Amino acid sequence: MIFKFFDWIKAHLLLFVTILILVFLVAPNVVMLVFSFNQPANKYNFVWNKFSTNAWQNPCASADMCSAIKLSVVIAVIATVGATALGTMVAFAMMRHRFKARSALNVLLFLPMAAPEVTMGMTLVTFFYNTIGSGSLGFWTIVIAHVMFSLSYVVVTVKARLSGMDPTLENAAADLYATPVQTFRRVTLPLVMPGILAAALLSFALSIDDYIITVLTAGNEVTFPMYVYASFQHSVPAQIDVIGSTMLLITLIGIACAQVPQIVKSMRASSAA
Amino acid sequence: MTAATAEAEPATPLTPPAAEHKPKRNVLPYLLLAPGVLWLIVFFLVPIITAVSASVQTGSIDEGFTLTWRWANYSDMFSLYNSEIVHSVIYSVTCTVLCLLLGYPLAYFIAFRGGRWKNLLMALVIAPAFTSFLIRTIAWETILADHGPVTRVLMDLRLTNVMAHMGLLTNDHQLLNSPFSVIFGMVYNFLPFTVLPLYTSLEKIDPRLHEAGADLYCSAYRTWRYVTWPLSLPGVIAGTLLTFIPAVGDYVNAYMLGSPNTMVIGQVIENQALRTELGYPIASAMGVVLTAGTLIIVLGYVKKAGTEDLL
Amino acid sequence: MSTFDAVGDLRLQGLTKRFGSFTAVDGLDLTIAQGSFFALLGASGCGKTTTLRMVSGLEAPTAGRIYLGDAEVTDTKPYKRPVNTVFQNYALFPHLDIFENVAFGLRRRGVKDVKKQVEDMLTLVELGHLARRKPAQLSGGQQQRVAVARALINQPQVLLLDEPLGALDLKLRRQMQIELKHIQTEVGLTFVHVTHDQEEAMTMADTIAVMNAGRIEQMGSPEELYENPATTFVANFLGQSNLVAGTVAGRDGDTVTVESHGRRMSLPAARCRAESGAAIIGVRPEKVHLAADGAQIPAGRNVLDGGVVTDASFIGVSTQYLVKMPWGQELAVFEQNSGQEIHRPGSEVSLHWEPGQTFGLDGGQDIDAGAETDEEAAS
Numbered sequence: 001m002i003f004k005f006f007d008w009i010k011a012h013l014l015l016f017v018t019i020l021i022l023v024f025l026v027a028p029n030v031v032m033l034v035f036s037f038n039q040p041a042n043k044y045n046f047v048w049n050k051f052s053t054n055a056w057q058n059p060c061a062s063a064d065m066c067s068a069i070k071l072s073v074v075i076a077v078i079a080t081v082g083a084t085a086l087g088t089m090v091a092f093a094m095m096r097h098r099f100k101a102r103s104a105l106n107v108l109l110f111l112p113m114a115a116p117e118v119t120m121g122m123t124l125v126t127f128f129y130n131t132i133g134s135g136s137l138g139f140w141t142i143v144i145a146h147v148m149f150s151l152s153y154v155v156v157t158v159k160a161r162l163s164g165m166d167p168t169l170e171n172a173a174a175d176l177y178a179t180p181v182q183t184f185r186r187v188t189l190p191l192v193m194p195g196i197l198a199a200a201l202l203s204f205a206l207s208i209d210d211y212i213i214t215v216l217t218a219g220n221e222v223t224f225p226m227y228v229y230a231s232f233q234h235s236v237p238a239q240i241d242v243i244g245s246t247m248l249l250i251t252l253i254g255i256a257c258a259q260v261p262q263i264v265k266s267m268r269a270s271s272a273a
Numbered sequence: 274m275t276a277a278t279a280e281a282e283p284a285t286p287l288t289p290p291a292a293e294h295k296p297k298r299n300v301l302p303y304l305l306l307a308p309g310v311l312w313l314i315v316f317f318l319v320p321i322i323t324a325v326s327a328s329v330q331t332g333s334i335d336e337g338f339t340l341t342w343r344w345a346n347y348s349d350m351f352s353l354y355n356s357e358i359v360h361s362v363i364y365s366v367t368c369t370v371l372c373l374l375l376g377y378p379l380a381y382f383i384a385f386r387g388g389r390w391k392n393l394l395m396a397l398v399i400a401p402a403f404t405s406f407l408i409r410t411i412a413w414e415t416i417l418a419d420h421g422p423v424t425r426v427l428m429d430l431r432l433t434n435v436m437a438h439m440g441l442l443t444n445d446h447q448l449l450n451s452p453f454s455v456i457f458g459m460v461y462n463f464l465p466f467t468v469l470p471l472y473t474s475l476e477k478i479d480p481r482l483h484e485a486g487a488d489l490y491c492s493a494y495r496t497w498r499y500v501t502w503p504l505s506l507p508g509v510i511a512g513t514l515l516t517f518i519p520a521v522g523d524y525v526n527a528y529m530l531g532s533p534n535t536m537v538i539g540q541v542i543e544n545q546a547l548r549t550e551l552g553y554p555i556a557s558a559m560g561v562v563l564t565a566g567t568l569i570i571v572l573g574y575v576k577k578a579g580t581e582d583l584l
Numbered sequence: 585m586s587t588f589d590a591v592g593d594l595r596l597q598g599l600t601k602r603f604g605s606f607t608a609v610d611g612l613d614l615t616i617a618q619g620s621f622f623a624l625l626g627a628s629g630c631g632k633t634t635t636l637r638m639v640s641g642l643e644a645p646t647a648g649r650i651y652l653g654d655a656e657v658t659d660t661k662p663y664k665r666p667v668n669t670v671f672q673n674y675a676l677f678p679h680l681d682i683f684e685n686v687a688f689g690l691r692r693r694g695v696k697d698v699k700k701q702v703e704d705m706l707t708l709v710e711l712g713h714l715a716r717r718k719p720a721q722l723s724g725g726q727q728q729r730v731a732v733a734r735a736l737i738n739q740p741q742v743l744l745l746d747e748p749l750g751a752l753d754l755k756l757r758r759q760m761q762i763e764l765k766h767i768q769t770e771v772g773l774t775f776v777h778v779t780h781d782q783e784e785a786m787t788m789a790d791t792i793a794v795m796n797a798g799r800i801e802q803m804g805s806p807e808e809l810y811e812n813p814a815t816t817f818v819a820n821f822l823g824q825s826n827l828v829a830g831t832v833a834g835r836d837g838d839t840v841t842v843e844s845h846g847r848r849m850s851l852p853a854a855r856c857r858a859e860s861g862a863a864i865i866g867v868r869p870e871k872v873h874l875a876a877d878g879a880q881i882p883a884g885r886n887v888l889d890g891g892v893v894t895d896a897s898f899i900g901v902s903t904q905y906l907v908k909m910p911w912g913q914e915l916a917v918f919e920q921n922s923g924q925e926i927h928r929p930g931s932e933v934s935l936h937w938e939p940g941q942t943f944g945l946d947g948g949q950d951i952d953a954g955a956e957t958d959e960e961a962a963s
Binding site for chain 2: 014015017018021022024025026027028029031032035044045046047085086087089090092093094096097098099102103105106107108109110111112113114115116117118119120122123124125126127129130144145147148151152155156159205208209211212215216224225228229232236240241243244245247248251252255
């Protein structure tokens with residue numbers, strides 16, 4: 001019996017490895033979901049004790065945690081707006097116009113994605129020390145940092161969407177009496193919007209989850225990742241898993257919603273064919 | 274000028290000869306680029322320069338820092354934090370290699386055998402990123418717990434002994450708080466960074482090239498070796514870059530899944546920058562060295578591969 | 585006067601477009617009569633699409649002027665010109681349904697009630713039942729008709745068509761050629777059709793201009809261009825030609841004599857563009873007959889003897905021969921299969937044809953200009 005199993009593995013080695021790796025990737029999410037329903041025996045929610053919905057019913061048992069969450073969300077929203085706006089403009093310039101120093105721009109945009117977060121945070125802190133003084137670290141310095149490192153990701157996402165868009169469409173609009181403003185409003189923007197939304201989502205996710213750059217530029221503020229990191233040494237309550245699970249569920253629902261129009265479209269197309 | 278047999282133009286003697294149109298200088302792209310580019314220059318590039326200057330300063334948070342050209346900060350860094358630097362390099366190199374070994378088959382499978390499920394599978398790959406990475410790293414504490422199933426199985430198989438002898442574990446009954454768990458966590462967190470560029474590169478390969486390879490006498494392995502692998506090389510390099518460089522500076526995994534013996538330079542930088550009174554110049558020196566390393570690697574890559582495929 | 589009111593012939597004057605050091609369009613002078621179906625014919629890269637884009641306003645000329653009637657439109661923005669384009673890839677707006685696609689131009693011009701016009705136009709192109717579908721749900725042929733409808737509904741002074749039938753299969757293409765010609769005759773607008781397909785141009789257009797390397801080689805009706813080409817390029821590009829090098833030997837009233845490889849041929853002076861010196865004699869393969877050695881050749885014909893058949897392909901309608909001449913050149917002969925014997929490869933034959941079917945070209949040109957090469961044969 002066992003040999004049949006090994007035979008199957010050998011024949012489908014690639015599939016087997018893939019399944020293993022996918023399990024590896026998804027396991028912590030599952031653990032997190034499960035353990036949000038745990039009532040830990042001690043201060044660390046690492047070992048299963050007994051089932052309880054206590055954590056879900058009292059998510060803000062620690063007031064500090066919830067205010068950290070609120071702060072993270074506010075920062076994420078503002079940083080998302082900033083990064084998406086700036087990044088979209090850059091993407092448009094790169095895809096629709098000619099200008100000099102294109103290679104330098106490519107490198108400049110690539111570096112924040114490749115560089116270690118700790119160096120970006122560290123150098124930014126020294127910059128702030130030397131310009132606005134160490135006492136001014138706080139909300140706005142966090143926002144500035146978040147916009148900085150999200151920008152490149154926004155550019156990549158919007159650029160991808162723009163490159164998939166037929167460039168003759170804008171020609172056709174002009175040919176059909178649309179002024180440049182009208183062309184943008186009626187043709188370009190509707191077609192790029194999914195990319196802009198995806199970029200905004202990505203920017204939001206990067207911001208709300210960032211620890212390393214945030215902790216260095218935060219001054220006295222405490223965001224949610226900072227709270228988790230700082231309290232890690234002395235306690236890991238089940239509420240942490242509740243928050244994580246909520247984030248996961250929101251993201252999954254968001255993606256499902258984004259996919260629904262696609263699914264509906266393909267259903268309609270196959271019925272029309 | 275032309276060989277046309279078109280009708281002669283009705284004479285319009287008052288019309289001046291057709292003048293050459295001068296191309297208008299288009300300002301719009303620069304206006305669009307300015308805010309974003311300026312933001313990156315001011316908050317990414319300039320800080321690197323200030324860090325270079327800060328790295329040669331002395332002083333403390335109370336007294337303030339002055340530029341004393343203390344290049345000794347750099348040599349101090351290497352002598353004081355030698356083991357942390359070594360840890361960072363070893364962990365990130367191991368992590369990158371493992372990510373490549375695991376990520377390549379995964380990306381290959383999704384790209385060539387994924388079919389209709391391609392998007393869903395890629396979503397699963399990115400799925401971990403949908404939760405706070407701190408929390409999901411903490412989840413490994415549960416999975417690799419001392420009396421948990423994974424640890425017990427490995428202990429029964431006596432693998433923990435072997436790994437402890439290799440220096441991967443601190444002792445033979447604990448998977449956590451060891452280099453092993455740190456690297457494990459790093460691979461977990463960085464795998465998507467490797468898989469994404471790999472997948473992008475592999476997905477572009479025309480599957481009919483595999484058929485051509487088979488037609489020309491290649492076995493499955495040789496087809497991969499001589500057809501697929503070279504074509505996927507750009508993705509491999511990009512994935513390696515985007516994994517190794519951030520991994521060198523990462524310390525959350527080391528903090529949460531490691532022990533004081535697995536300290537990496539990221540932790541040192543954070544401590545020196547935030548908690549120690551005298552450490553800010555040294556932290557800057559470390560930042561500068563890391564940044565310089567990053568720049569050298571990226572520019573080297575750009576020199577070979579060009580900038581068009583970067584983004 | 586608003587450029588929207590411009591009416592009349594389309595005139596291009598010295599139109600030039602340079603991209604860096606590359607000249608795509610070189611000093612074009614052209615008048616396209618109002619209400620005609622005009623074809624701009626040429627191989628890829630000859631500058632025809634660039635010319636079209638300059639007329640539509642999507643490309644700014646480096647030099648030269650464009651007039652619509654009396655109004656100069658050279659610098660007018662595309663959205664202010666009474667010119668519409670049917671794009672090669674149709675460029676239908678994927679996020680709008682067919683109705684909104686067709687209504688787009690009307691809406692941008694501020695027309696309030698578009699329903700009737702759109703419905704009428706959709707009926708004209710037989711797509712009324714698909715008004716609410718999205719472009720992605722239509723076939724290639726249907727998309728093409730939407731593109732035409734979307735442009736026509738605005739009743740432009742000039743309708744530009746940029747190789748609109750290129751993506752369609754043969755049968756559909758033939759059908760669309762007839763339909764477009766029909767629509768043009770009914771509607772009476774000026775159509776400017778850009779294509780590399782010479783059969784398409786000859787089928788649809790009243791006037792053809794053959795373009796090569798940014799210039800016009802010859803312009804005229806399909807018959808003029810085909811029967812009496814002005815350059816070797818036109819002779820080779822439109823259909824096939826046999827071009828033989830020679831020298832002008834003499835002129836006698838209405839007839840010119842040309843000597844080539846020891847043989848003498850004559851042609852009407854009106855069909856000879858070489859005054860003296862080097863000349864190129866041309867005759868279309870379907871005008872040539874083959875006579876087996878020794879057979880009787882009617883008097884007064886131009887004769888090229890000493891040929892050997894190297895290939896005889898039975899096409900059904902005709903048999904296409906390749907005949908190698910003593911001086912090494914291979915000439916083509918198409919004989920209609922109306923019962924005469926087939927000349928086998930290896931037979932010795934003479935070529936003969938009516939002198940009036942000959943055309944004479946300037947001697948200095950490249951004999952192979954415009955002939956189909958491997959790169960172009962694929963289209």
